[in-house]
Amino acid sequence: MPDPYRITAAPAPYEPAVHLAYPPLPATEIPPGVELVTLPGGTRALAYVQPAPASPAPSAGSAQPVPTWAKTIALLAPTTGFGVAAAGVGISYAAPGVIAVSHALWAAVAVIAAGGIAACSLVRAIRRRAAPAHITQNITANGLFGRANGTINTH
Numbered sequence: 790m791p792d793p794y795r796i797t798a799a800p801a802p803y804e805p806a807v808h809l810a811y812p813p814l815p816a817t818e819i820p821p822g823v824e825l826v827t828l829p830g831g832t833r834a835l836a837y838v839q840p841a842p843a844s845p846a847p848s849a850g851s852a853q854p855v856p857t858w859a860k861t862i863a864l865l866a867p868t869t870g871f872g873v874a875a876a877g878v879g880i881s882y883a884a885p886g887v888i889a890v891s892h893a894l895w896a897a898v899a900v901i902a903a904g905g906i907a908a909c910s911l912v913r914a915i916r917r918r919a920a921p922a923h924i925t926q927n928i929t930a931n932g933l934f935g936r937a938n939g940t941i942n943t944h
Contacts, residue, residue, distance in 0.1 A: 814835070819835065822837055822838065823835050823836065823837055823838070824836060824838050826838070922943060923943065924941060924942070924943050925941070925942040925943075926939060926940070926941050926942075927939060927940045927942075
């Protein structure tokens with residue numbers, strides 16, 4: 790019996806069957822916008838293709854508009870700086886006057902304090918010479934929530 794697994798002859802070369810519905814076009818007859826593309830299955834076909842939109846390259850010199858908040862800050866910064874500088878100059882000119890006013894205010898406080906002490910001393914001396922006042926109060930009321938009447942007698 791012959792061996793079924795023994796190869797006695799070389800196999801024929803593989804030739805895929807090609808079924809063309811139309812003859813292939815030469816590259817010179819393909820219209821513009823049509824290209825020969827390879828599909829995911831491996832077959833090649835003519836297809837309309839759209840060119841990818843060319844994104845404009847950002848140019849380094851293109852000017853962007855300045856935001857409003859940046860303009861506001863740019864205008865406020867020197868104004869604030871000049872205001873602080875002017876205040877410093879004004880304080881430097883006013884410093885001697887401020888020191889003089891400070892001394893005058895402390896002198897006024899001392900005069901007021903001395904006047905208050907003198908007034909208290911004067912009132913105490915006058916009260917010692919006068920006889921003490923005797924005050925008598927008589928208050929009467931009828932019932933828990935009755936109206937109260939009273940008299941004040943000084944001697």
